[in-house]
Amino acid sequence: MRGFRIRRALAAAVALAAVLGAGGWAADTQTPVTGPPPGSAAWTADTSLGRRLPDPATTAPDGVAAFFAALAPAAQDALAVRYPLVVGNLDGAPVALRYRANALALAAERTRELARAADPARTPQDHEAARTRAERYRTLLDGGRQILAFDPRGRGQVAEVYGDLAAARRTAVIVPGSDIDLLDFDRTADPYGTPAGMARALYEATDRQTAVIAWAGYTTPVGLGLDAATEDLARAGATRLDRLLDGLAVSTRPQEPATVFCHSYGSVVCGLARPTPDRASGVVVLGSPGMGVDSAAGLDPRVPLWATARNGSDWIGDVPNVRLLGLGHGADPTAPGFGARPLPATGSHGHTGYFAPGTASLAAYAAVALGRA
Template sequence: MSVPRTTARRRRRTLVAAAVAAAIAAATGGWAAGSAQTAVTGPAPGAAAWRADHALGVRLPDPASAEPADVARFFASLTGSQRHALAVRHPLTVGNLDGAPVALRYEANALALRAERRRQLALAEDPAATLQDHERAREAADRCAGLLTPGRHILAFDPRGRGQVAEVHGDLTTAQRTAVVVPGSDIDLASFDRAKDPYGTPTGMAGSLRARMTADAPRTRTAVIAWVGYTTPVGVGPDAATGRLAEAGAPRLARFLSGLAAVGAPAPAMFCHSYGSVLCGLAVPRLDRGDLSDLVVFASPGMRRDSVADLRTTAHVWAARDASDWIDDIPNVELLGLGHGADPTGPGFGARHVSAARAEGHTGYLVPGTDSLRSFAAIALGHYADVR
């Protein structure tokens, strides 16, 4: 009895998908190292109270649906005391509201961090909690204290899940050149600025990039944002091999970038590391023309796009990978949801190549002294002739 052609095709696709899954798992140490994550989406806690606030006699912009440009116009219509009062009453909403004034978001997030620190310190003394709960609460309180260090500028903070945060290095309100760093797996509030492997963290990458930009162009005002506004995969598992978390985070990243444009910040260069490049590949086509100057992907497993043309962007697109990066062992395929597709450094993708000959490993691209860091800074500054 012959097998129907459609059934045979289905079996072949299943076998190929299984082979792809096995290849990805084998290349990265197996699924057991990862765990499934629940994506944090939607407005930060407190949105309901914000919507119900009629103290100003007007409807406040809905944090779930208002366009950043509309949010910017709303805040421009308020007095300074009215803006401050909203930040005090609704710190988590204002602090995460794309299109709100930058300085007001700093103020609101400082208030939200202090409140979260108090909550965690109370939990650390709660007799009903376990010793493990006490330890975790003290660690969370310490992280909040670290983000409250004078001189740090927190542009977003959301304590839900594993925690999300964005920090500005430099003065975003006066910057002539800006950049946004989007990290990959295993990054959250706990690892945002960890001491171990610092140039694999958003803080370390953003700080290193801005330091190099300042050294190369000391008279140019610059700002670099370390952005962790999505739920990243943990370890190597199905989350890292699929686009589920990237799809959940793409609207958040696109909205964040639109918010920068709404407050008058220059179109940034975006630097997407590892799984962050998957997120960027899904977010960039959502942007308005001119919201992005450059897109740089490095240590990328693929962007779920076949070519630069599929990104539908006017931004310059660049790609880098060093020879010792284990990501090179990941199959560049996408089938039945597994894998992330074409290699952005491949000749057929269409990205401009950036040398990373002096970088080492998966997280070595922004280490001081590397050719990749030098070129990344040149891209962020618009000095394209200096890119190697």
């Protein structure tokens, strides 16, 4: 019997490799963006205030919050102007100050990209890439958008807030899956497959009572290759998600900690983060390939876990639920024995349709986000 189980697991691992695109993995492998934001070395060396500035790499969000609480508004603003990429990505810093810092950082990066686009020493491909990024930065600067985080490194990371994060009684965070970065954060094609589209839909579905964060704050897999089948990127993302949730707990005053909605590979990130009650009031997974645990018992039982029923056209159902030889993400959260609370998916279509208006899944998500589930 034991030999049969091993053979079955090996067969499932082979099937997983086939489903996730064996043969083209090396080209898709991503290096996660980790560590403190650009400008941190100059920030930590700055003594202009007569005191040490909080080290972005080692200071917890509550320490960051205490530091800024002791500063006059003018001093806070001076730091945002001098170090926009640091302040804009500093969990625990005042929310409004981060919005201002990220607007400054986006404007500066746009200027740099426009200069690259006109640089005769660069290739036409470089010029096109620079123009694309410059346009991306312009759209993020338009219309008073509330950018909570912005990091131009790698494929780029960004987080945007819908609603009044400082005053909202309840908050939610959208954690996306593969193929999401600075350029694909809010694409118009397949909008409900992007964190921005999901966040907008949830914000409206709660009658704008819940502030929602569209968080593209980690390096996601590209395509369906080795990165999507393993936990390396999710593990790096979990560290960043933990810090975001810690920062929200000290820089905002919601009625309860955020509800975290985890789509596809993002549910692996959430499972490895293992949110605690001081960080999250609930976790919702949708289109999930697994959470990196064998059952809900592997997570904090004090944080309610909901799993959305998988619609019949979601291809994620073809991915075997295994963990073997470093491949796969474990048990299916929608399985009755996993231990998650079920949510309906009636009306949703495909892997990215769970937040579409009019679906039973979006209605259920709104109820969870409002604390009415």
